Amino acid sequence: MTDLTPSPDRPGLHVSKPSPNAPATGSAVCHCGASATATGDTQVRALVEGYAANHGAAHNRTGR
Numbered sequence: 202m203t204d205l206t207p208s209p210d211r212p213g214l215h216v217s218k219p220s221p222n223a224p225a226t227g228s229a230v231c232h233c234g235a236s237a238t239a240t241g242d243t244q245v246r247a248l249v250e251g252y253a254a255n256h257g258a259a260h261n262r263t264g265r
Contacts, residue, residue, distance in 0.1 A: 209234070214252050216245055231256035 207213040207230035218225040227245040229252045230236045239248040253259065 207236075212257070214249065214257065216249065218242075218245075229256065231260070233260065 225245040
């Protein structure tokens with residue numbers, strides 16, 4: 202399987218939850234240089250919401 206972890210060369214968001222009982226993990230890298238990781242369902246949910254609101258496609262909407 203291909204490594205799906207975001208990097209400065211391949212910015213994006215990756216979330217994993219291998220089973221219903223395992224905690225979610227997530228990582229995000231934006232083309233602006235911002236990066237973050239999270240562990241646990243609540244923290245990963247906040248990471249996804251923050252990335253969607255402030256990075257990734259949000260830069261295209263605001264021109265930042």
